[in-house]
Amino acid sequence: MARDGAVYICQSCGSAHAKWAGQCSACGAWNSLVEELQSRPPGALAPSKAARARGLAFETLEQLTPPPPRIITGVGEFDRVCGGGVVPGSAILLGGDPGVGKSTLLLQVAAQAARRGARCAYISGEEAVEQIRARAHRMGLADAPVRLAAETSLRQIVDGLKKDAFDLVVIDSIQTLWSDAHEAGPGSVTQVRAAAGELARLAKSRSVAVILVGHVTKEGTIAGPRVIEHMVDAVLSFEGERGYPFRVLRGAKNRFGATDEIGVFEMADAGLSEVANPSALFLNTAGERAAGAAVFAGIEGSRPVLVEFQALVAPSAYGTPRRAVVGWDSGRLAMVLAVLEARCGLGFGDRDVYLNVAGGLRISEPAADLAAAAALASSALDQALPQDCVVFGEISLSGDIRPVSRMDARMKEAAKLGFRQVLGPAGVEAAAQMRVTGAARLADAIGRIGDGAWT
Structure with a gap:
């Protein structure tokens, strides 16, 4: 039996239980309940009479508050x-x-x-x-x-x-x-x-x-x-x-x-x-770009950052093809592969797929969909993207390429590092010294990658 004043606290989620159990009913963790004696937390005493008499003071949104030091x-x-x-x-x-x-x-x-x-x-x-x-x-x-x-x-x-x-x-x-x-x-x-x-x-x-x-x-x-x-x-x-x-x-x-x-x-x-300048750190600008590589112009917080997506599509040696991803969401990779198969006619069912974000950075924004798809298609078709090309755009399940936020900032950062071409959503206005190849659907973008048509 539990001692008087004792509860069982889950060391995984912090929920309290009246008696011990092998599994926490709140988070499902096993063998995580530990007996602890209850004690009054600091500041848990009843408010004083002065505090009760003071009441609640309201203010308006119009009042100006100076920024904190x-x-x-x-x-x-x-x-x-x-x-x-x-x-x-x-x-x-x-x-x-x-x-x-x-x-x-x-x-x-x-x-x-x-x-x-x-x-x-x-x-x-x-x-x-x-x-x-x-x-x-x-x-x-x-x-x-x-x-x-x-x-x-x-x-x-x-x-x-x-x-x-x-x-x-x-x-x-x-x-x-x-x-x-x-x-x-x-x-x-x-x-x-x-x-x-x-x-x-x-x-x-x-x-x-x-x-x-x-x-x-x-x-x-x-x-x-x-x-x-x-x-x-x-x-x-x-x-x-x-x-x-x-x-x-x-x-x-x-x-x-x-x-x-x-x-x-x-x-x-x-x-x-x-x-x-993180972009210069995460990019490898030496030599020609190999097939399976695409430079993504992303936004991290308030800062534009350019990173390289690297993909390898190879025949599978076993019955079940492998899917390995580093630096990107594996669920997002599965979605992009499904769209490439259903909307663009590329087959990955009997191939191993490896995707990596170079430099150890983790990318989470949806604008990286098109860069990942371009790297995968480049590897599958054995057709390298131009050395001075950056890619960004969100892919929908219907195969459309959707616009993303802060496209001007992405292109300006790319232009500073010597990039001159953009593969992105249709209707993107070119920034200074940048040439835009817009595509409304993913099939059009993959077709340009396979044909090498960028103008």
């Missing part, structure tokens, strides 16, 4: 994703795979911000102070006035931050903290939720920007209950494929800036270096 950290790509700098009093959650460089990035951010006059602290629950100091020496940041501490007790961290005044505080990581107000162990749903809530309240009350590092699960989501992402003001993910030096900082939520903004870094021996 910003802490410019000096790391331009990080400031871009945050919306132009870190807002004092905000809580930011940064997630990423183990070893991708989260600690390196945040130590660099704290050091650069401290050099610019901000009062910064770096608190680690995973490393000793000597390890952090050694990394700072390796990165050339030993002279930065950053206060270091190694602590996992939430009470000790909060009391220490209240004694000194800071502008920016990094907590690495939220899963290592524990509160003595709860019986659960560090890393459990209850402890993570309590630590995130307490640090978010501290950020608001002391007007200090708090950056929390979060571990990710094998599915790529931030570990712990999803309520943590609602507590914070911004959720950032740090992505990178093993074997590539490139790292992408992507904003999934931001109350003080645009979402889906990206910052691009390159990992080196001395830390992370910013990449001012």
Whole structure:
């Protein structure tokens, strides 16, 4: 029997259960229920008489609110994703795979911000102070006035931050903290939720920007209950494929800036270096373009980025053809293959199909449909696209090519990098120094690829 005041919390989704079960009824996870003692959460007391007498004060939309101040950290790509700098009093959650460089990035951010006059602290629950100091020496940041501490007790961290005044505080990581107000162990749903809530309240009350590092699960989501992402003001993910030096900082939520903004870094021996022109980094402009390659002019946040789609269509050696994709949605690939077969007469039923986005970048916008289809058709027909051609457009199930947003910005970015031709939706107006080959239907675009007709 469960003890009095005890509940069973799912460590996958955070739902509470009155008794133990092998499977969580909320999320379906097996063996994820852990017994935890209930405790009164901080701030759960009844409101005072003064608070009840004050009532609810309304304001109008016409009232002007000045923009929030910003802490410019000096790391331009990080400031871009945050919306132009870190807002004092905000809580930011940064997630990423183990070893991708989260600690390196945040130590660099704290050091650069401290050099610019901000009062910064770096608190680690995973490393000793000597390890952090050694990394700072390796990165050339030993002279930065950053206060270091190694602590996992939430009470000790909060009391220490209240004694000194800071502008920016990094907590690495939220899963290592524990509160003595709860019986659960560090890393459990209850402890993570309590630590995130307490640090978010501290950020608001002391007007200090708090950056929390979060571990990710094998599915790529931030570990712990999803309520943590609602507590914070911004959720950032740090992505990178093993074997590539490139790292992408992507904003999934931001109350003080645009979402889906990206910052691009390159990992080196001395830390992370910013990449001012990601398009030149992700493209291979040397030599002639091979069959099966198409350059996609995409938009990531507010920034146009050019990447190369690479496809290989080969006869299948086994009974079941393989479908492998890296950097793009596998469901989207299945749809494009179906449209190519049904509307364009290309057969993939007895062929292996491999699709890759070069450079380790992950593309999610529908405007990449035509670039993927062009790469697949180019490989299947063994006909290379022109070296100076970029492709963009959304494909419908009927085989139509639909217009996409910000086509002028895509073409201007391509023109800066020396591209002179565009394969896209019909009716696209050519930008300066660009020649447009428009197609209303996918069959027309594939026919031009097979015939090599671009004028």
